[in-house]
Every structure is written in structure tokens, then in C-alpha cells.
Amino acid sequence: MDRTPSGISGLDSIIEGGFPKGRNFFLSGSAGSGKTILSMQFVYNGAYKYQEKGLYVSFEEPIEDIISDSSRFGWNIQKMVDEEKLKFLYFPMLKKDFEENVFDLLSTLVKQIKENKYQRLVIDSLPAFGMAFNDYNKMRKELFLLLHEIRKLNCTTIVITEKPSGDIGLTHFRVEDFLAQGLIMLHLGHTYRGIEVRKLRGTNHSTDVHRMRIGEEGIVVYPGDHPY
Ligand SMILES: Nc1ncnc2c1ncn2[C@@H]1O[C@H](COP(=O)(O)OP(=O)(O)OP(=O)(O)O)[C@@H](O)[C@H]1O
Ligand SMILES: [Mg+2]
Incomplete structure (x- = not known):
């Protein structure tokens, strides 16, 4: 199976060289816990080290904030954007008509991935x-359709979700x-950070x-080193 390396020190070696290519x-x-930083590192390394174009879709934080926070790690994101190796899209989900227009939005995403041959995607x-x-089943269906379409485009995809703290x-x-x-969990304790691969088909x-660790150059994983 082809692999999509994250380029994150210590991570690829625990997943046989990288994430299964084209899967989500x-x-x-x-x-x-570091979800946004890990995902940024994944698309940045893709563009910078592996010549793979990446698309980062934010429904949460404005792009300027994500770029300026990530620049702290010495990543020249703007250069990758200028060279059209990275693209950022921001869809504030609080807009009133979001749900009515979600179909258009998702087809825009699929079209962008097709046309620009993005090989890495973050949601x-x-x-x-x-x-x-308002309708949870509609959300699930749209998500499922989106992942299904993307699966055909051979674009390795991270979907960020969250674990409410204290929730089982x-x-x-x-x-x-x-x-x-696949499912990767990031752990955040009082004195440690950890990463766990729960499932990766x-x-x-x-x-x-x-x-x-989140250090000066972003995330570093220490394989086999138990955090607590
Ligand atoms: N320059 C830095 N050096 C070291 N640690 C940092 C640096 N910048 C951020 N962090 C750590 O990373 C955390 C933010 O990580 P990130 O934004 O990836 O979290 P997240 O899981 O996406 O959170 P959320 O669910 O709120 O979006 C900060 O709370 C801080 O602990
Ligand atoms: Mg985040």
C-alpha cells in the first residue's frame, strides 16, 4: 500500500511509514491537545518536503490565526501559499444559510480537489x-457523501473531531x-502530551x-516512550 508520510518526527515509524494514501x-x-498543529504540520510537510499539494478547510478559526500561530514553528506557510502548494479555505459556519448551502459548499470542495489535484486535505x-x-442525520449523510467522493480522488484526509474533556x-x-x-487520539494531561493510534485500517x-511534545519545530513523537 502507498503511504502518505506525515513528516512528523517519530510518527511515521509507528504507522509503517505513513498514513494509507488516499484514505481518511x-x-x-x-x-x-494539538489537533490543529498536527494537521498543519501534515499539510505543510506535504507541500514543503514531499511535493504534495494540500488543502486546509477551516470551519472554526480564521485562516490568518492558523497561519500566524503556525509560523512560530519556523514554517513558511505564506511561501507555500504563494507557490500554490497550499490552499486555505474558511467557511464560518455561523452563517444563517449554511445548512441550505452545504451541498454547494461540499461540491465546491470536491471540485477544488479534482481541479488542483490536492493530495492532502484537512477538515x-x-x-x-x-x-x-439542525438535522443530525443530514449532517452525517453529508459527511459520509463527502468522504466517499474524496476517497475516489486519492486525497489523504484528516477530519478533526474532538473529545470533550472528562467525557468517556x-x-x-x-x-x-x-x-x-482510522482514528488517532491526542492525549493532554497535566504534565504530559501523548498520541495513540486507535485504528488504522x-x-x-x-x-x-x-x-x-510541541516544541520549537512543532510536534515530535517519541515512539515507545510511555507518557505517564
Ligand atoms: N509555539 C508553541 N510552542 C509550544 N506549544 C505551543 C505553541 N503554540 C501552541 N502550543 C500549544 O498547543 C496548544 C494548541 O494546539 P492546537 O491549536 O493544535 O490544539 P487543538 O487540539 O486544535 O485545540 P482546539 O480543540 O481548541 O482547536 C496550545 O494550547 C499550547 O499548549
Ligand atoms: Mg484546533
Whole structure:
């Protein structure tokens, strides 16, 4: 199977060299656990190190904030944007007509991926996207259709979801892990950060929690080093 390396130190070696190419997985964890940073690192490394174009779709934070926060890690995001290797789209989901127009929005995404041959996609985040829906089943259906379409385009996709802190469930809607081809959990404790691969179809991985750090160059994973 072809792999899409994250380029994140320590992460690729625990997932047989990278994420299964063209598939999707969910990234869950509590607030501040590093979901946005990991996803940015995934698309930035794709553009900068692996010549793979990436699309970052935010329903949550404005693009300027994401770019300026990530620039702290020495990543020249603007250069990648100027060279058309990275693209950011922001859809504030609080707009009144979001739910009526969601079909157009999702077909715009699919069209963009097709036309520009994006090979990496991030959706940040599913709970923000889901908030715009009054009808939960409609949201699930739209999400499922979107993932189905993207699957055909060979674009490796991270869908960010969240784990409410203190909640025993792993993900916001509690269905994501069944829908997705993989689930990665980020752990945030008082004194540690960790990462755990819960599920990754087609991949031989352990389900250990590995220590993770957010340092000056972004996320670093320490394979086999238990965080607590
Ligand atoms: N420059 C930095 N150096 C070290 N740690 C940082 C740096 N910038 C942010 N962090 C840490 O990363 C956290 C934010 O990570 P990130 O935005 O990826 O979280 P998230 O999981 O996306 O959270 P949310 O659910 O709120 O969107 C901060 O709370 C802080 O602890
Ligand atoms: Mg975030």
C-alpha cells in the first residue's frame, strides 16, 4: 500500500511509514491537545518536503490565526501559499444559510480537489461543521457523501473531531470511529502530551500511547516512550 508520510518526527515509524494514501482518518482529542498543529504540520510537510499539494478547510478559526500561530514553528506557510502548494479555505459556519448551502459548499470542495489535484486535505473541524445543522442525520449523510467522493480522488484526509474533556467517549458524535478508516487520539494531561493510534485500517500499529511534545519545530513523537 502507498503511504502518505506525515513528516512528523517519530510518527511515521509507528504507522509503517505513513498514513494509507488516499484514505481518511479522524483526529480526536480535547481542546488544546494539538489537533490543529498536527494537521498543519501534515499539510505543510506535504507541500514543503514531499511535493504534495494540500488543502486546509477551516470551519472554526480564521485562516490568518492558523497561519500566524503556525509560523512560530519556523514554517513558511505564506511561501507555500504563494507557490500554490497550499490552499486555505474558511467557511464560518455561523452563517444563517449554511445548512441550505452545504451541498454547494461540499461540491465546491470536491471540485477544488479534482481541479488542483490536492493530495492532502484537512477538515477543521467536524463539530464546528456539525453545529450548523439542525438535522443530525443530514449532517452525517453529508459527511459520509463527502468522504466517499474524496476517497475516489486519492486525497489523504484528516477530519478533526474532538473529545470533550472528562467525557468517556472518544469523539464528539461517537460515530466517527465507525465511519472513518482510522482514528488517532491526542492525549493532554497535566504534565504530559501523548498520541495513540486507535485504528488504522491496513496498517500494523500498536495501540500504545506514545509521548508527544510541541516544541520549537512543532510536534515530535517519541515512539515507545510511555507518557505517564
Ligand atoms: N509555539 C508553541 N510552542 C509550544 N506549544 C505551543 C505553541 N503554540 C501552541 N502550543 C500549544 O498547543 C496548544 C494548541 O494546539 P492546537 O491549536 O493544535 O490544539 P487543538 O487540539 O486544535 O485545540 P482546539 O480543540 O481548541 O482547536 C496550545 O494550547 C499550547 O499548549
Ligand atoms: Mg484546533
